Amino acid sequence: MESIASFLDQYGALMAQGTVDSVVMTALSTAFAYALGIPLGVLLVLTAPGGLHPHRVLNAVVGWLVNIGRSIPFIILIVFMIPATRAIVGTSLGVAAAIVPLSAAAVPFVARMVEQSLSEVDEGLVEAASSFGASTAQTVFKVLLAESAPSLIRGLSITFITLFGFVAMAGTVGAGGLGDIAIRYGYQRYQDDVMIAAIVLCIVIVQLAQSLASAAARRTDHRLR
């Protein structure tokens, strides 16, 4: 117990800061990624063959862009995007700077996730909505997004957890966070206690995110009761 107390005394503030940084980076980049990813996912579904507004060219172009985005390894994206990051947030170091490549990496991922969730919605429901005179916007919001809410929430937890892993990589370019702490203290200074503490915190955060999302998905899903 004494050793834990002394560890907390020495590294408590550091670990707390790392946890906050990791969670903030993950949450903000998830939010930005959805802000762009949802419209892209909707666009992919609407323009798909047999969609509400089939458009072969637009669908193919958006699909290619999304695939290109997903092909670039994240660690390379960070470096590649440094000029863009500087232009957007004024620096290429720190939490704010990490959010730019994190969001960029997640947008195509989210677009595919949203596309997947929306395409699971029964086509009969879209047809029914059309038969009552629903506009495209009404169909998107009241049918596609509303009916796939549980699936979207499950996708959200996958995105969050994937980005949480990416944040550790962003840590290597001075973004901070638990991954950064684990590398600097645990690996480079052979401080196993710090390494283990960082890993334990990561596990707790991921479990917590998954449990919350699963509970929320269950609560919103009225199909199985």
Add this chain to the structure above:
Amino acid sequence: MIHLKNLSKTYEGRSGTHDALRDVTLHIERGDVFGIIGQSGAGKSTLVRCINLLERPTSGSVVIDGVDVTVYEGKDLRVLRSKIGMIFQGFSLFQQRDVLGNVTFPLELRGVSKADARARARDLLSLVGLADKADFYPSQLSGGQQQRVAIARALANDPKILLCDEATSALDTLTTHAILGLLRDINEQLGVTVVVITHSLSVARQVCNKVAVVDRGRLAEAGFVEDVLAAPRSEAARLLVEADGVIGFRHADSPVIAKKAV
């Protein structure tokens, strides 16, 4: 009321073209319960979907109350559709909305206030006998109850026309009977013109006053239900009636069934 003139619909597929409808002309009058019968793939669904333009005919025109609606787009089309109710074989209820929310859906689309929409939905649920199920979700209801909700939803905007796409095909005999009774009531009491797609002659007999027989995209014949089913003039209608009779005959006289009955 509904005048379909020389409707043709051709699908362009990878394996060539497919004529779903070929030069179909049909007149459905106000107050009819009009059956569209025929085998699977005959073009019944396509024909009925042309009425609310879920399918756009390749040629020909759809005239409703004297107005050619075939070219309707955008807002005009949405207004037209809001006045034509539709129910489906698989019910197509929104799974994440409760029963009341399903019935208010068409009203929400038109921007009806929440309070008015809910009041109207409760009236409709009483009409279909489900007043006590407003807070349930579709997954908690039986097939017959789900179709009742779908009927209430289809009636939300006071349609003059109700399209029924194989609405009882997923239901058992007794439930089918009850749903057909409800459709008949809606026709008689609310004056709604009903168009029923069915492959079942017994459904046509129970609920329709007129039928049209569709065969490989063509209209084989149309007329009063008792005339067409008693004295079919077309080959397609004759085959349907005969097959129906054979099935009835087997049920009555099959030695296997007779043995079981003993």
